[in-house]
Amino acid sequence: MSLSRRDLLKITMKAGAGAAVLSGIPGPLLAQLGGVLPESVQSIRDPMIKELALRAVEAARGAGASYVDVRLTRTRQFGYGGRIEGLVVGVRSLVNGYWGFSSGRLWTPDEVARLGRESVGQARALAIGPVREVDLAAVPTPVDEHWTMPVEIDPFEEVSEEEVSDFLGGLKYFIEAHPNFEVPSSPLATFVVQEKAFASSEGAYCTQRLHRSSGAVVLRLKKNGRELSRGLDTLTPAGLGWELFKGQPIREQIRRLMDEMEEDFAMPVKPVEVGRYDVVCDARTIVNLVESTLGTATQLDRALGFEANASGTSYLNAPLEMLGSFEVGAPLLTLTANRSEQGGAATVAWDDEGVRPDEFALVREGVLQDFQTTRESAAWLAGNTKASREIRSNGCATAPTAVEAPLTHTPNLRVAPGSEAVDFDDLVSGIEEGLAVKDMDVSMDFQGLNGMGQGRVYEVKDGKRVAIVAGAGFLFRAPELWKRLVALGGEASMRRYGMASSKGEPEQTTYHSVSAPPAVFEEFTVIDPRRKA
């Protein structure tokens, strides 16, 4: 029996005052009801949602908040991890310089008003404390604006689960058709779409529809009693749709990966010799190094001690003095941040404070230029006169869904490539004696100061990778690491990887992308991490 949209609306009306009206019209779930396809339901743009948001703002203002913002998010997911859908709403209020937050799952007028009042109650409970100044850096307010992240093939409108399942199954057969190769675990794909609405007591109202897709394909090579497993690295989280899979030459990438694995298999293996080496790092290694050092250390809240009880502090711990003058790396290093690149996992039109994020430089020619900021933290940099920009939020306020309060999360990052058109192999050919490393995983200490990396390490002799070095670990100190940067790959050698990052209490996880070229460090300390004292 198929239901027309009109029938559903009738049912909705009957459902009563307490019903979550809008949650009753989920888009693609409707498509399962006997093949009735609704018009592409941009349900987040429904004026009723704006009414709910404004009612929450009203309730909070009525209870005495000087500033209020509201978020409503509808998040849907399918693929690996199953089919998940959630609707949540959260209200944040500022009272006498203290923040309160309240969130829940009911998109009803009564509930959003309750959240509005509750968030003020939460703030008031703190406001009895010593006076606190909160200066929210001014921002242009979006009014009734909407943005849909442009994707070529919307997984939630144009792709069925069967199609995804067939595609992934096809990859599995493709891999297993090759001698000695097998698939230890089935290829995966996950698709997320989030529709969100933001309103503030400054009159802002904007809505967005954002995508995030990701996947994993793992191969195992078994030959002569040995085995080697490796995954494709082209399916990390991205602000893309089904084109992440269909738009890439995945079979070619798999073949190339197979060739690399066969090559590695044939290489002799040597034990690590501790010492200092010139090291050529592939793009993924540079991405991970940037993420763990500068990408994390430049979160302003962390730099000022606001994460001290959680994930830790930052070595860039005197922001006002350091901005514009502190050398964090060699002049070769320029690191920019954005939330606008096509396909970036952190790409949005407005952040979770309604700020339109600009592209900004964190590091220019080795010198620290800026920090990742929100409206409140941007104002803390007002005392610095050396930085070349005006005081405004960089748009880094992000919350995974409306049930969490926004925190400063890393945006998309980009390490500027070198001017010469060289790639990883070209950089290796320039090394007489040294090492090359791919896919380095990095772990830092709680101050982001000392790090250790482990990855696939090769001995380089006379410009060629000649052997695999087993059990090598790379030790470094973040402030010194980037000063030893001596060469960068060119534009064509840039690669982008999406990743998750977690922080906060309670802990929350968001996603962003980092792009970098391969690069060379001199005098990198190499140790045997398994050696005990």
Next chain:
Amino acid sequence: MSEAARRQRAEDSRILTEAECRQILERAHAMARGGGDTGVSIKSWWQGELRWARNRASLSSDRRNIEVTVIRKTSSGNQGSVVINQVDDIALEAAVRTAERISLMRTGPSDPGFVPKVPEYVRPPSAPIWSEATVGLDAGTRAEVARKMIAPAEAEGFYSAGYLEVRAAAAATYTTAYRDLLTGEYSPVENPYIRWTQAQCSNTVRDATGMGSGWAGLSSYDWERIGSESDALAERAVQKCKASRNPVALEPGRYTVILEPQAVADLIESLVTLLGASGHRGRESAENPLMEHPFQLGYDNATGLMLSKMGLKVVDERITIEHDPMDPRLGIVMSPLERPGPVTWIENGVLKRLGHNFNTGIEALDGINGLHQLRGGTGYRMSGGDTSMEEMIRTTRRGLLVTRFSNIPALPLDSSSMLTTGLTRDGLWLIENGEITRAVRNFRFTESPLFMLNNVEQIGEAVPVFRPTKKETGELTPAIVPPIKARDFSFTSLSDAV
């Protein structure tokens, strides 16, 4: 209790009740088409939170949500499920339809033809896990606690950062399957409704120059146990901050260490999770020659099977690690199918039990009837000893006193030996000739928890440590752990992180 808390309790809809959970199953099943069975797995939670930094509260929050997995196994299909957080008629019906569609899409092995009579599962007795004090801790009281914790740090010119959280949660799994085969009230695939609370409080006090840092924290299902300690937690963090300033650099090497209970808990975390079923842990992994597992013994010549070290001594004989739901300090969520009663994992150093999955042989069950899955330690209690901290310090000629460890990676450096690495944090002191003499710069260690537990010199009194569950719907993971003095602990390099 404050007026606000009284009001809150009267209209407490913060988490779902048992009746509400049962109703969701009944409504979903009534909507079902295509025959077969319907199941629901429901989690609901509420949290009150207070975060502070730089001696001022940053944010006070009140948050709640639910997570409902709607499962349909149609007559002609396999199991299909969706996860939603709305349970009005329209959303629930749409979810049931989608689950049915997924069910029909799934092909695969279907039911065995014969299902034996299913025995009754009763939730075993356990100490309380629900505290009114936790659920009634309102924003005003939280703010007051935080203020009192910040004050001593601020008075010293230090910066205090911290986090206080109270949580109430409930979970239930119901299904219409096996109804005609039941002998008791619940089938083995159900988890009867259960609710619990969790409270946590921790603070980090740092010197303004960034040269000293101290930490203290506690978690429990019962706020009262923490509330009475919150001033002490602040004092301890302040005192450690003071005492950790101007640290000297020592040579890396092997040292005798006195690990405070928190440090012991941090280090053996990977060992405790290894006791559980699923993933690369538990009995199936220990007996799987293709996996590297620290409790693997070797091949049995007669059968050619890989043997595990069950029944053998794996750590010092003074160590017992058990899961005791009746211990009032533990507060562990019991789920009849997966953690059926008290379990002793390691007894006097001997490995007695490892977690296992459903399809492990009946002989693994020894004493526990029926078909079930034994999940690993969620909460645990480690045996203590008589030696006081003062005695441990007094009898140390040269050693290091460790507050806690940090940044221990999820995967060990070496799976067979459990060799891992990490850093000391928030307080490290040198002990010389029975006295604490100097603050020491943090070290990176490269050591195995198994090695440490085999080189034990003295053990102190076991106390509850800070081990909260981060995930809002996660079960309680309390731990009772003693301080341990161990020899030859390997510190491999200096870390100037503070």
